Amino acid sequence: MSEIRQYDVVVVGGGPAGSTTAALLAKRGRQVLVLERERFPRYHIGESMITGVIPVMEQLGLIDELEARFQRKYGVTLVWGSDPDPWRVSFGQAGRYDHSWHVVRSEFDQLLLDNARRLGVEVEEEAQVVDLITAADGTVEGVVYRRGGHKHRVTAQFVVDASGQSRAVSRKLTEVAWQENLRNVAIWSYFSPFEPLSNGRQGDILVESVKGGGWLWGIPVAADKLSLGHVLPVDLLAAKTAGGRTQEQVFEDALASSEVAAKMIVGAERVDVVRTTRDWSHICDRFYGPGWLSVGDAAGFIDPLFSQGVWLGTSGAWMAARTLDAALNNAADTDRALARYELIYRQLYNEFLSFISFFYDPTRLRQIYMERAAEAVRDADGNLQGGFISLISGIKALPDVAGFDPLGSEVLEPERA
Ligand SMILES: Cc1cc2nc3c(=O)[nH]c(=O)nc-3n(C[C@H](O)[C@H](O)[C@H](O)COP(=O)(O)OP(=O)(O)OC[C@H]3O[C@@H](n4cnc5c(N)ncnc54)[C@H](O)[C@@H]3O)c2cc1C
Secondary structure (H helix, E strand, O other): OOOOEEEEEEEEOOOHHHHHHHHHHHHOOOOEEEEOOOOOOOOOOOOEOOHHHHHHHHHHOOHHHHHHHOEEEOEEEEEOOOOOOOEEEEHHHHOOOOOEEEOOHHHHHHHHHHHHHHOOOEEEOOOEEEEEEEOOOOOEEEEEEEEOOEEEEEEEEEEEEOOHHHOOOHHHOOOEEEEEEEEEEEEEEEEEOOOOOOOOOOOOEEEEEOOOOOEEEEEEEEOOEEEEEEEEEHHHHHHHHHOOOOHHHHHHHHHHHOOOHHHHOOOOEEOOOOEEEEEEEEEEOOOEEOOEEEOHHHOEEOOHHHOOHHHHHHHHHHHHHHHHHHHHHOHHHHHHHHHHHHHHHHHHHHHHHHHHHHHOOOOOOHHHHHHHHHHHOOOOOOOHHHHHHHHHOOOOOHHHHHOOOOOOOOOOOOOOO
8 A cells, every 4th residue: 555645635536526626626726636437538428518517617717628629509409298399498598608518528528637637636547446544533534546456545634526426435424315206227329420400409409208108318419420318217128128128129119219319310320339327316315524525426416307417516516616615724614614515506406306307297288397497496587488498507506506605604595305
């Protein structure tokens, strides 16, 4: 075991939540180490961004790079609800930004991690955290990680768990609540070339409910490449495969039965393997404890119906960086800052989860989805569609995220879960 090194903050995981937390702490002059299990670029799912990510990307100084490298996303085309016709919401309706991006995650994540390095973060790749260093009273004081066949130890004032669904730190420290109504699985691949959505919808993500259950996404990750995926309940997939179909065939059946997705890939070839992953929404009982906090999927994961994962993780990271900076400035503020971080982050999570759970029933009238979204929009002014898009683009939550003050004292809204 090699000698101990000391940092202000050690971040476990170099995905969007980890690299953002680290970069924003380094901007505040903190000594930060990121430990990432893989060597980047590495494959990751989660390709479609909502406009709520833009303010944090501005903080990171990455807008020009994102504009130059990735496909623009202008809105969401839905085949959902009791009305069978496709309908559309555009980001412009939320007022602030008219587009975000569809990204190739291996490139996007590398861009964020390299940017963290540029801002002064130390990064070690192929460095897998395998254990915690804790004091007698349970305070987390550092981590043990494996790299190059050796174990290493680092200590820090705070350890951040940004290890995604691995929950490398928090699985040892807190319980998880699984959302039984969103116990899903995802099956996906890539197709080229493809036929873009028509009528000015090019650049939208397609979200199409499937008659036999579940839904499909269609994400134009490049001008000639479409990411197509199928999300469905685990039990339904088990029933279909028990009947003799393979997972790949279940995916093909869903595509074949679709109205819009099927037309997008007429004449296209599948250009990648078919991948599957568990897609079961969950949230940790605690987002922090003595010496640690969690952010991104490590704190909680929500079904990707509205593509909010990277937004939630990087918004949490923006708040986490301010929280840890305040705690490092004055140890006496630590508990208050961490508690406030969890309160606001959990509120963001709950609001999305609650709306997605409602929206998951694809049999309602479109107007009902809009009205339910408008209920959640604090300053609803009667513009129902604006309410819907401002909720699902993350713009509604922006004042809470951008204005987050870990030492603030204003009265917080009660949880809306
Ligand atoms: C099917 C599906 C579709 C999705 N679609 C979208 C979408 O369209 N848009 C969107 O915004 N989100 C989407 N998401 C969600 C999105 O993928 C995640 O929310 C997002 O990647 C979370 O970022 P993160 O940084 O928290 O975790 P991750 O991106 O998972 O990063 C965690 C990192 O930690 C590393 N790590 C893990 N264990 C260790 C360890 N022990 N030591 C060191 N490093 C470790 C991993 O290698 C990884 O690089 C989707 C998710 C699924 C499952």
